[in-house]
Amino acid sequence: MTDLSVANTANQPALDVEAIRRDFPILSQQVNGKPLVYLDNGASAQKPVAVLDAMDRYYREMHSNVHRGAHTLGDRATSAFEGARETVRGFLNAASTREIIWTRGTTEAINLVANGLAPRLQSGDEILVTQMEHHANIVPWQMVAERTGAKVIPIPVTPAGELELDSFHSLLNERTKVLAVAHVSNVLGTVNPIAALINEAKKRGIITLVDGAQAVPHYQPDVQALDCDFYAFSSHKMFGPTGIGVLYGKSHLLEEMPPYQGGGEMIERVSFERTTWNTLPYKFEAGTPAIAEAVGLGAAIDYLGSLDRKAMEAAESALLIRANDLVESVPGMEIIGTATDKVPVISFKIAGLHPSDIGTLLDQQGIAIRTGHHCAMPLMDFYGVPGTARASFAFYNTLNEVEQLFTALQKIQRLFA
Amino acid sequence: MTASEQDFLNNPLGTKTTLEDVLDAFEFLDDWEERYAYIIDLGKQLPAFPDDGRIEENYVHGCQSQVWLIHHFDEASGKLYLLIDSDAMIVRGLAAIILVALNGKAPRELLTTDIDELFEQLDLFRHISPTRGNGLRAMVSKIRDIAATEAA
Numbered sequence: 001m002t003d004l005s006v007a008n009t010a011n012q013p014a015l016d017v018e019a020i021r022r023d024f025p026i027l028s029q030q031v032n033g034k035p036l037v038y039l040d041n042g043a044s045a046q047k048p049v050a051v052l053d054a055m056d057r058y059y060r061e062m063h064s065n066v067h068r069g070a071h072t073l074g075d076r077a078t079s080a081f082e083g084a085r086e087t088v089r090g091f092l093n094a095a096s097t098r099e100i101i102w103t104r105g106t107t108e109a110i111n112l113v114a115n116g117l118a119p120r121l122q123s124g125d126e127i128l129v130t131q132m133e134h135h136a137n138i139v140p141w142q143m144v145a146e147r148t149g150a151k152v153i154p155i156p157v158t159p160a161g162e163l164e165l166d167s168f169h170s171l172l173n174e175r176t177k178v179l180a181v182a183h184v185s186n187v188l189g190t191v192n193p194i195a196a197l198i199n200e201a202k203k204r205g206i207i208t209l210v211d212g213a214q215a216v217p218h219y220q221p222d223v224q225a226l227d228c229d230f231y232a233f234s235s236h237k238m239f240g241p242t243g244i245g246v247l248y249g250k251s252h253l254l255e256e257m258p259p260y261q262g263g264g265e266m267i268e269r270v271s272f273e274r275t276t277w278n279t280l281p282y283k284f285e286a287g288t289p290a291i292a293e294a295v296g297l298g299a300a301i302d303y304l305g306s307l308d309r310k311a312m313e314a315a316e317s318a319l320l321i322r323a324n325d326l327v328e329s330v331p332g333m334e335i336i337g338t339a340t341d342k343v344p345v346i347s348f349k350i351a352g353l354h355p356s357d358i359g360t361l362l363d364q365q366g367i368a369i370r371t372g373h374h375c376a377m378p379l380m381d382f383y384g385v386p387g388t389a390r391a392s393f394a395f396y397n398t399l400n401e402v403e404q405l406f407t408a409l410q411k412i413q414r415l416f417a
Numbered sequence: 418m419t420a421s422e423q424d425f426l427n428n429p430l431g432t433k434t435t436l437e438d439v440l441d442a443f444e445f446l447d448d449w450e451e452r453y454a455y456i457i458d459l460g461k462q463l464p465a466f467p468d469d470g471r472i473e474e475n476y477v478h479g480c481q482s483q484v485w486l487i488h489h490f491d492e493a494s495g496k497l498y499l500l501i502d503s504d505a506m507i508v509r510g511l512a513a514i515i516l517v518a519l520n521g522k523a524p525r526e527l528l529t530t531d532i533d534e535l536f537e538q539l540d541l542f543r544h545i546s547p548t549r550g551n552g553l554r555a556m557v558s559k560i561r562d563i564a565a566t567e568a569a
């Protein structure tokens with residue numbers, strides 16, 4: 001960081017966390033008789049009033065099926081739905097809304113791509129993923145590999161939880177057809193150098209997919225600047241509703257790929273002799289879509305857009321710094337994932353304590369975290385642990401909540417002493 | 418290490434430590450800290466578990482932590498003896514409570530014991546997340562399956 005940017009950070013107005021917390025009604029409740037401290041944002045984030053209201057208003061004033069009815073409500077629903085698609089396009093800086101496909105989430109988006117790329121894959125081809133992927137970015141590739149005879153190969157990670165870039169370079173070869181990599185690791189918090197990885201892959205004509213599920217709650221990716229072929233994310237982790245997500249894909253690849261599911265909406269003409277597909281993006285959107293959810297996601301993106309991004313990032317990094325500083329106040333506590341570039345997530349273990357014990361006893365104190373393998377079993381194997389405890393922070397968390405987590409951990413340790 | 422018949426018979430849970438002991442103790446526990454401290458202590462009474470018992474056949478699926486369960490049916494007394502192991506302390510404690518209620522009983526008697534009622538009496542389910550509750554139920558249903566087989 002240059003001196004100038006340090007000065008900028010110092011001058012920047014701080015995020016008004018108390019005001020922001022009032023936007024998230026669920027946060028001001030008691031759990032087990034204690035004020036809720038919600039530190040499981042990596043699993044799913046909470047929703048601001050703006051999202052709740054947008055969905056409520058949609059159902060009260062506009063609901064109808066989209067792209068169909070010859071009536072006013074149908075037009076309203078369609079324009080709210082397509083308006084949300086345009087909002088997503090703007091968020092990602094995609095070239096066209098034809099490249100924005102609604103899916104149920106990251107998982108479905110990756111399955112769609114893996115399935116769509118199957119015709120390109122042959123026996124012996126290689127699909128490069130990483131050791132730190134979520135199962136959602138491993139299993140769909142294994143399934144397509146099973147069908148095509150391709151192989152799924154992981155890029156190793158270092159003990160600190162960063163990708164081994166030397167290994168990445170040596171794994172690239174003429175058989176490598178796909179690179180599928182997380183923008184941000186859900187377990188480690190590591191921000192991967194995806195721009196550099198994509199750049200390398202592109203030189204060799206390798207198709208690139210970025211799993212952005214854990215990135216979009218913290219950053220706004222620019223898919224044209226990244227030049228990735230696909231970028232997938234889920235609404236529910238970025239303060240929007242569940243049940244909807246996004247696949248961004250470059251139009252020439254989406255055009256080439258076969259449809260994922262068949263049914264209404266995705267066709268141009270159906271007959272028993274010959275059925276033809278609808279144009280993008282509808283070719284990949286069979287059936288009645290999650291309309292209210294799309295509208296809710298649009299509202300979540302607008303809400304994030306109304307916040308000061310720089311202040312938000314500064315507040316989040318302050319949470320991470322405080323957490324890291326407090327680690328030594330809990331004897332035997334060890335952070336898994338100490339990359340230099342991290343989002344505010346700490347996976348940890350505490351000597352002598354099982355993660356599930358930690359989770360249960362934090363819950364008793366009103367603190368919600370996640371424990372277990374985090375759908376990243378290959379990464380758990382790499383670290384030789386059955387699971388970890390993970391606290392994942394969002395911009396609405398306070399420094400005081402970070403401190404409460406550590407006070408609660410100290411209390412748990414006394415209980416086991 | 419393999420478990421001998423004696424290892425099963427020596428399990429204090431359900432024999433030396435009785436259900437009454439646990440119910441009495443619970444009456445005096447006020448808050449979550451005392452409650453869990455007691456549960457963790459009970460877990461320390463689980464006897465050592467044989468290494469060769471940690472195999473797939475004895476694994477209890479559905480728990481967040483790893484749980485193993487083995488049994489020995491004592492022909493002479495007609496009673497069923499159980500050993501449980503887990504790597505999580507609270508699960509060990511909850512397993513101990515299950516054993517206090519079910520260990521060393523005749524299979525038919527075991528099958529008539531209402532374990533849900535016991536957990537309600539202990540006011541435990543309210544404090545236990547549904548995921549953990551599922552793990553408890555998985556342990557209990559494995560024990561009931563064993564008892565049903567022995568009773569048949």
Ligand SMILES: Cc1ncc(COP(=O)(O)O)c(C=O)c1O
Pocket residue numbers: 042043104105106107108134136137182184185186211213214234375
């Ligand atoms: C990195 C990553 N990828 C993919 C997913 C899957 O997201 P979803 O379950 O919303 O499809 C998750 C969610 O946990 C994730 O963290």
